[in-house]
Amino acid sequence: MSAHTGSAAPARTTFATDDMEQVREYLGRIYGTRLLIGRVSEGSSRLALSVVDAGSFVITDLTLPGTQKCRNQDIETVRIGVVVSGTVTIDDGDAVNRYGPGDALVATFPSDDLVSHAEELRIRTVSLPLDLLADVAGVALNGEPPRLLSRSPLGPAASRTIANTLALTDELLSGQAARHPLVVGNAARLLAAGILATFPTTLTLREEARADHADATPVVLRLATAYIEEHYAEPGLSLAHIAAAACATPRAVQYAFRRHHDITPMGYVRRVRLAAAHADLLAADPATGATVSAIAARWGFYHLGRFSAYYRRVYGHTPSTTLTT
Secondary structure (H helix, E strand, O other): OEEEOOOOOOEEEEEEEOOHHHHHHHHHHHHOEEEEEEEOOOOOOOEEEEEEEOOOOEEEEEEEEEEEEEEEEOOOEEEEEEEEEEEEEEEOOOOEEEEOOOOEEEEEOOOOEEEEEEEEEEEEEEEEEHHHHHHHHOOOOOOOOOOEOOOOOOOHHHHHHHHHHHHHHHHHHOOHHHHOHHHHHHHHHHHHHHHHHHOOEOOOOOHHHHHHHHHOOHHHHHHHHHHHHHHOOOOOOOHHHHHHHOOOOHHHHHHHHHHHHOOOHHHHHHHHHHHHHHHHHHHOOHHHOOOHHHHHHHOOOOOHHHHHHHHHHHHOOOHHHHHHO
């Protein structure tokens, strides 16, 4: 491991290893992540991590080889990621979302309890305190805590916005200007503004909310539902895709589902995928090697315990009971 620091410049650290215990340690130390299952195939790259700690924010570039399943729980910072290569699937208990190269995502938000499944992943992330986002949004953090409305950005242009913001911040921090506290402070606010413009949260739902509520019509719901029913098997299905098909904003689609189904759009996708997993369990023969975990993973449910609890809540018995009867 090597570290490079200046008198007032952000601290830079790099690290690489192929030792799974060190992978576990560093994921916990840097990301607050608990590694559940880690597997690296022969010929895979090593874990590589670079960290720029500017105090008010932290930028990382992580290469996570092989297949890794991790849990994030009770993390108090907001962490945004942009996938460089590979894939990551996140199950936050409300929806299952899969992200690939070029996709932006909310990796963690305060009060999260989520499981992520990474495949040969390289991802760049930035972490910020929630109170900085609130300050930039002009919102006082008192009363009900802010809520994340979608892990996915408001369309492909929004993904590019946060990727470009990260690139600009990197450039600012790589020169002599990074020693000036004004540069670091304004870079932090720039990142916060980029995050607020990219991802829907209750921090930014003010004036625009009235128009989105008005657009949350049964027609929007019908178009969105039809699109989901046709495309639910696609791993990359996102809120932005559903909203485009419904000719509405992502927020309007969210309001429509909340108003008429009391569920989020991606929660509805999760429900449809659960029904597909149920059908596969009914049709499968365990004598041929079919397993609950394989069928669950086929439909994006990588945390078997969470899948089993959700399945039992909906169908009244465990998935293994369905498979074996």
